[in-house]
Amino acid sequence: MKNINNGFFLCMLLLLWCFVHSGISIDPFSPSDSLKTECVMKPPRSSETKGLLQFSRSVEDDSDEEWKIDGSGSIREMTQRIQLHEGNIYSFSAWVKLREGNNKKVGVVFRTENGRFVHGGEVRAKKRCWTLLKGGIVPDVSGSVDIFFESDDKEAKISASDVSLKQFSKQEWKLKQDQLIEKIRKSKVRFEVTYQNKTAVKGAVISIEQTKPSFLLGCAMNFRILQSEGYRNWFASRFKITSFTNEMKWYTTEKERGHENYTAADSMLKFAEENGILVRGHTVLWDDPLMQPTWVPKIEDPNDLMNVTLNRINSVMTRYKGKLTGWDVVNENVHWDYFEKMLGANASSSFYNLAFKLDPDVTMFVNEYNTIENRVEVTATPVKVKEKMEEILAYPGNMNIKGAIGAQGHFRPTQPNLAYMRSALDTLGSLGLPIWLTEVDMPKCPNQEVYIEEF
Numbered sequence: 001m002k003n004i005n006n007g008f009f010l011c012m013l014l015l016l017w018c019f020v021h022s023g024i025s026i027d028p029f030s031p032s033d034s035l036k037t038e039c040v041m042k043p044p045r046s047s048e049t050k051g052l053l054q055f056s057r058s059v060e061d062d063s064d065e066e067w068k069i070d071g072s073g074s075i076r077e078m079t080q081r082i083q084l085h086e087g088n089i090y091s092f093s094a095w096v097k098l099r100e101g102n103n104k105k106v107g108v109v110f111r112t113e114n115g116r117f118v119h120g121g122e123v124r125a126k127k128r129c130w131t132l133l134k135g136g137i138v139p140d141v142s143g144s145v146d147i148f149f150e151s152d153d154k155e156a157k158i159s160a161s162d163v164s165l166k167q168f169s170k171q172e173w174k175l176k177q178d179q180l181i182e183k184i185r186k187s188k189v190r191f192e193v194t195y196q197n198k199t200a201v202k203g204a205v206i207s208i209e210q211t212k213p214s215f216l217l218g219c220a221m222n223f224r225i226l227q228s229e230g231y232r233n234w235f236a237s238r239f240k241i242t243s244f245t246n247e248m249k250w251y252t253t254e255k256e257r258g259h260e261n262y263t264a265a266d267s268m269l270k271f272a273e274e275n276g277i278l279v280r281g282h283t284v285l286w287d288d289p290l291m292q293p294t295w296v297p298k299i300e301d302p303n304d305l306m307n308v309t310l311n312r313i314n315s316v317m318t319r320y321k322g323k324l325t326g327w328d329v330v331n332e333n334v335h336w337d338y339f340e341k342m343l344g345a346n347a348s349s350s351f352y353n354l355a356f357k358l359d360p361d362v363t364m365f366v367n368e369y370n371t372i373e374n375r376v377e378v379t380a381t382p383v384k385v386k387e388k389m390e391e392i393l394a395y396p397g398n399m400n401i402k403g404a405i406g407a408q409g410h411f412r413p414t415q416p417n418l419a420y421m422r423s424a425l426d427t428l429g430s431l432g433l434p435i436w437l438t439e440v441d442m443p444k445c446p447n448q449e450v451y452i453e454e455f
């Protein structure tokens with residue numbers, strides 16, 4: 001979080017924290033809590049409290065008295081610190097409202113004893129209504145933290161109500177997850193075995209063998225699979241879906257201007273098709289200036305750049321039309337803006353528009369990194385990724401695009417912030433579009449498999 005001060009301001013609560021063990025809190029696992037949380041006139045009161053650590057402004061206070069936030073743009077000490085214990089998950093929630101301005105980012109930040117800032121979650125707060133800010137922290141050491149509200153507006157004055165921090169052991173968290181899996185991902189299936197004349201077969205025995213998981217668990221695939229039977233067997237026996245690491249990218253398929261070569265991508269797609277593996281296209285374009293074919297950044301004339309860019313979109317999307325389960329259309333266009341800088345502010349949106357015309361049935365992703373894995377991130381936060389998708393869908397002609405969010409998920413080799421991830425998914429989920437974890441990885445570390453299972 002070392003670059004937190006780069007144009008990024010922290011505001012601070014006045015010293016109103018107090019410990020209580022009852023009051024209002026938000027269940028991070030309640031899907032209904034993630035609905036209607038964006039602009040409500042009066043925060044709903046929930047009664048769930050049991051066994052939880054809880055901070056609130058007042059227990060019995062039912063009025064809309066507001067917390068006042070100092071908008072000085074600097075960090076100040078708080079007298080009330082909160083002790084956290086390693087191994088627990090702390091889920092944060094608060095209703096927030098702006099006293100000045102409108103639609104400003106408001107987030108929660110935890111400052112640990114060693115001065116590290118942990119982003120705990122964020123929302124776009126409004127002036128005339130309350131918005132639910134959710135998130136949290138999973139501390140990797142026990143110790144005290146200071147809790148701040150942050151805003152990207154130096155002048156922000158924030159009101160907060162029903163601030164709460166709930167503690168979950170990992171077992172409790174897992175139990176909640178399992179309960180949701182039972183409820184949402186499983187259903188009862190009834191088999192009926194009859195003769196052709198529709199009378200029941202008495203004493204029929206049914207046996208079911210699962211040959212592959214139906215959950216779309218995938219893995220990246222690279223061109224070496226074409227050269228190795230071992231790789232092919234290993235892959236085909238495990239995975240239902242893939243993306244090619246580099247083989248569909250522009251810098252691979254058109255290394256030299258005008259000389260397209262789809263040999264590797266075509267062969268890999270053929271292997272996938274023969275083995276019932278779905279392919280998610282990655283990527284039509286990439287908004288990072290360093291990730292263009294080497295000859296592209298040398299083009300200075302915008303008309304010429306537009307020509308080759310449109311040619312690229314047409315070429316790759318026509319070639320694979322109807323064969324892919326989705327496309328990253330303009331990869332990482334929240335972090336980067338190469339095409340916007342070169343071709344105009346609506347470049348991405350217009351490319352999604354063309355992509356939609358070329359292959360209307362394919363799912364089209366906004367695919368970003370650091371959105372759920374919460375590193376030192378102030379750019380592609382859940383709120384901003386959501387807004388990018390909304391911007392693309394609002395572009396004339398894009399209303400019916402089958403949009404989706406790709407959260408890459410490049411985790412650091414440390415305890416993932418599961419509470420933050422839940423809130424990030426809630427924010428992205430409020431779009432009502434599918435969310436995919438598209439590039440999940442974590443470097444080797446002592447608890448790697450535990451962490452991977454957790455996220």
Ligand SMILES: *[C@@H]1O[C@H](CO)[C@@H](O)[C@H](O)[C@H]1NC(C)=O
Binds near residue numbers: 195196197198199
């Ligand atoms: C239906 O078909 C089965 C098997 O052919 C037979 O045993 C049974 O008597 C039939 N039931 C009726 C109502 O026709």
Ligand SMILES: *[C@@H]1O[C@H](CO)[C@@H](O)[C@H](O)[C@H]1NC(C)=O
Binds near residue numbers: 261262263264
């Ligand atoms: C196209 O790419 C393949 C490898 O992916 C390579 O073997 C082949 O030589 C290339 N063709 C041309 C014409 O460059």
Ligand SMILES: *[C@@H]1O[C@H](CO)[C@@H](O)[C@H](O)[C@H]1NC(C)=O
Binds near residue numbers: 257258304307311
């Ligand atoms: C667009 O670029 C292609 C080569 O990439 C070239 O053949 C064509 O003439 C260009 N068209 C225009 C109108 O510049």
Ligand SMILES: *[C@@H]1O[C@H](CO)[C@@H](O)[C@H](O)[C@H]1NC(C)=O
Binds near residue numbers: 345
């Ligand atoms: C971008 O698109 C919006 C409509 O979505 C339009 O109002 C605006 O003028 C466009 N801007 C440019 C630079 O084309």
